[in-house]
Amino acid sequence: MSQHGGMDMPPSDDNMMMMMQNSFYWSKDAIILFSGWPNHSPFMYILALLFVFLLAVAVEVLSIPPTRKQGTIPTVAALTQTVVHALRMGLGYLVMLAVMSFNVGVLLVAIAGHAVGFFLNKYRALSVAPPPEALPLKV
Numbered sequence: 001m002s003q004h005g006g007m008d009m010p011p012s013d014d015n016m017m018m019m020m021q022n023s024f025y026w027s028k029d030a031i032i033l034f035s036g037w038p039n040h041s042p043f044m045y046i047l048a049l050l051f052v053f054l055l056a057v058a059v060e061v062l063s064i065p066p067t068r069k070q071g072t073i074p075t076v077a078a079l080t081q082t083v084v085h086a087l088r089m090g091l092g093y094l095v096m097l098a099v100m101s102f103n104v105g106v107l108l109v110a111i112a113g114h115a116v117g118f119f120l121n122k123y124r125a126l127s128v129a130p131p132p133e134a135l136p137l138k139v
Helices: 042-061 074-099 103-128
Strands: none
Touching: 042 074, 042 103, 074 103
16 A cells, blocks of 8 residues: 555556556657557557547447337347447547547547538438428428
8 A cells, every 4th residue: 555545556567557648649659558569669659549539420320229120029128228328328428538548649630520420410310201292281
């Protein structure tokens, strides 16, 4: 135990503590989600950015709950929506943890992924909705 009541950090191989960035920076040398990833490689950094982008798109696409079909047992429908919600929350936390790397590239692709996912949801909703002139007039 340390003098302040907390636990001591376990010793590392080189007796150096890994310092995390605490302000936004732009570099391919980032740790995104997993230790050693993307490992200072430009290709792996781009792959990590693509992964974060797809995670953010998935979070937005899953934000529209599946519709309940006629004849579906309410328990099955509720269970399906619960699983989709849990998956969405898990993916959302992964995006949040990736953004907490404080890498500007990760932040930008996360925002872009959320925007693209939102657009896909709205496009899908508007394409299946009846046109306004087909709706009955309220008197």
